[in-house]
Amino acid sequence: MRFTVDEYAKTFKMSKEMIQNKLRTKRLNYIIEGGVTYIIVPRSSLDEEKHRELTQTAKTSLSAPAPQKTTVGMIIALYQKENQQLKLKIKELEAKIDRLVNDKEQMLIAERERIEEIYTAKDEQLKNFFEVINTKLLLSHENKVHDVDISATPITAAPQPSSGGVIELKRYLKFIGMGSDERKAVKRRFELAYGSDVRVIQKEGEFYVDLSRYDYTDFLS
Structure with a gap:
């Protein structure tokens, strides 16, 4: 028999x-x-090669373990096993x-407690503020200068003139919680308005506000 190179390689499994x-x-x-x-290739050689291939195939089949039969058990x-794994998961x-x-x-719970603390602190600030207004800023008909206790907890909202009295400007601005730059700006407005605005009161070089008579909201904004 004769084979091409490709046929020979395929038949005899050779490169x-x-x-x-x-x-x-x-x-x-x-x-x-x-x-x-x-x-x-002589036929006898071909038969011998095929015989060797069949013998090797038979040995391989005998040595391979028989597939295990699946049972109901x-x-x-x-x-x-899968059910137990699912239970664990x-x-x-x-x-x-x-x-x-x-x-x-x-x-x-922590957030609620934090909010309660904030509102408690705010309530205490408001309480202190109104106590100061009611006890320290008394109405003075004679325009007597009163000192204000600024040790109370300041708040940022500017109080409206409800109980009155003449108060030193810088003490008043500190009391309502204004920063240094804001206080300078307000004082500058008072300086510009002095002499032309009756609300601007000056004594011994210091400015004062009369909360019982005037509203200073435009100076503070």
């Missing part, structure tokens, strides 16, 4: 490079017809959910 090497070293019989190389055991998820719920509750 083309190895076949070409054998052809160059004259270890294979071949002929060339029409530019095509044919390898000559095996299927039940598999389902039981469910317990883990439930524990995680419980932790998340507890963490959320703790966060809400």
Whole structure:
């Protein structure tokens, strides 16, 4: 029988490079017809090679373990194992959910307590403010200068002139919580308005406000 190089490689499971090497070293019989190389193989050699291949295949089949037969018991055991794994995962998820719920509750409690503290502090500030207004800023018909106790907790909202008295400007601005730059700006407005605005009171080089008679909102804004 004769084979082309491709047929020989496929039949005898040999690389083309190895076949070409054998052809160059004259270890294979071949002929060339029409530019095509044919390898000559005696039928007896072919039968012997096929016999060897079949023998090797039979040995491989005998050595391979027989497939295990699936039984009902095996299927039940598999389902039981998977069921146990699912139960464990469910317990883990439930524990995680419980932790998340507890963490959320703790966060809400902490936030509520923080808000309550803020409102309590604000209420205390308002209480202190009105106590100061009612006790320290007394109406003075004689325009007597009163000192204001600024030790009370200041708030940022400017009080409206409800109880009155003449108060030193810088003390008043500190009392209502104005910063240094804001106080300078207000004092500058008083300086510009002095002499032309009856609300601007000056004594011994210091400016004063009369909350019982005038509204100074435009100076503070």
